[in-house]
Amino acid sequence: MSLNEFQSEWMPRFDDYLYSELDACVPAQENLHKAMAYSLMGGGKRIRPLLVLATLSLADGEITDGFAAAAALEYIHTYSLIHDDLPAMDNDDYRRGRLTLHKVFGESTAILAGDALLTAAFEILAESTAISADKKIKLIGLLAKASGPNGMIAGQMDDVEGEKKALTIEELKQVHEKKTGALIRYAVTAGCLVAEADEPFTTEMEEFSRHLGLAYQIHNDLKDVVLDEAETGKTIHHDAALNKNTYPSLLGVSGAIQELNSVIGQAEGCLDRVALSYSGAEDKIDVFRQLMDYVRI
């Protein structure tokens, strides 16, 4: 099955679930509902939910059993973008070509809608009827750890503090492991947990997710530099890129591309080993292989 086929088959059904959970969580407060919906429907690529569901499929689990974990993850991801865009944080007016939430609904509503999505994520998991209490508790504990003060939020704090100083490449990796890597890893772990995958499979796929997360970040940094160059005609080493802690600024553009290719190679190695070790995996693993195309330069 190709990535396109998997997306066409599952993502519209998942989106229906995502929005129905929104109606269940916020039946009464109209503007809060509107604000949460604005961000949830903001044209995100749903990479994290896709990873949950594709991992479940690869592990021969029931895909709909992962809807709650996938929706909770997308709620957490969405809240983190809303709060990141606030004037006191990155102060971004646009995201994915649309005005950011606080530009449309005001800052107080954006703060509250972010808080609401964060809280609703745990409600969705707790209320799911598809999985056992034991699994739900594990998923909730892991999600809180991945997104909380020792995971994503620690990475965001490191990032805020890191803006004032130069990081080494190892420090930069650690920031990203927490800031973006922890949620990507959670996607894969949640899929394995719901499907009751065995330990070697889970370990290999978590290793894959670490490489994917890192590749995603390097690709993102490179894209900014390359796009900027193409659009503005400035040299690559302009001030903004140099003063920020990014892979191109620390490794140079060709060094960063080399690093990206090396990381993609390691991710593909994980996929090869899974395809070899599990019967039936070869057919389903194309979804993951094609996902890697998103991060190639």
Place this chain on the structure above:
Amino acid sequence: MSLNEFQSEWMPRFDDYLYSELDACVPAQENLHKAMAYSLMGGGKRIRPLLVLATLSLADGEITDGFAAAAALEYIHTYSLIHDDLPAMDNDDYRRGRLTLHKVFGESTAILAGDALLTAAFEILAESTAISADKKIKLIGLLAKASGPNGMIAGQMDDVEGEKKALTIEELKQVHEKKTGALIRYAVTAGCLVAEADEPFTTEMEEFSRHLGLAYQIHNDLKDVVLDEAETGKTIHHDAALNKNTYPSLLGVSGAIQELNSVIGQAEGCLDRVALSYSGAEDKIDVFRQLMDYVRI
């Protein structure tokens, strides 16, 4: 047992637990830890955790079994104050005589510390070893509902929107039921749930908590007016009080005092019925009776 005795015996132990959970959640990010600790140790009266533990005691449960629910509740309450104080929200520089978090640590850290406390609340409940997975899932679902977009956050949105228009007394009650009432009710529900209290007991104590929450709010509104009058010598019906949706502005001061006394009477009625119906309750219910002294004018 008196309220003082209960507090002396249990609250220092509870505080130790609360801080040890903070160390467990945020081992590495120093400034995030400091910011969360600053607010958690901000001199709050710990009314909500006290309610959890006293309800557990009244229902003959193991008090330490309620520590996780009580700590999670205090984390949620604390995050809500941090975000409420932000410039985009109430823009308060002081709380309980100390500078608010964003005045000391900056706005971005305050946003992140609030998010971190909110997330850690669910981590604490999920990781608790004292209670079963079934109870934890119920506690997490109820906490998310009480504090989320259909509970506290809906009340905060209503409050933001209500500033622009005059509310009726019924509308004002509904705002407070969600904004402050939902978490107070959760405290009692959580205590009953952990102790496996029977349904009539739970219903009566939840009814009590509704009156307590309402009394607390009316008392708060009245205190502002009375204190203001005593301190400034202004008349009671000054502009700020008149333009806000408060009990004194809608009912007048004597009307609000009358309403407060009526609500206190109803709360005490609940306590009387519990004391009569459950052997051994009379001795322990003084904690609740004396708690009502906080809200008398």
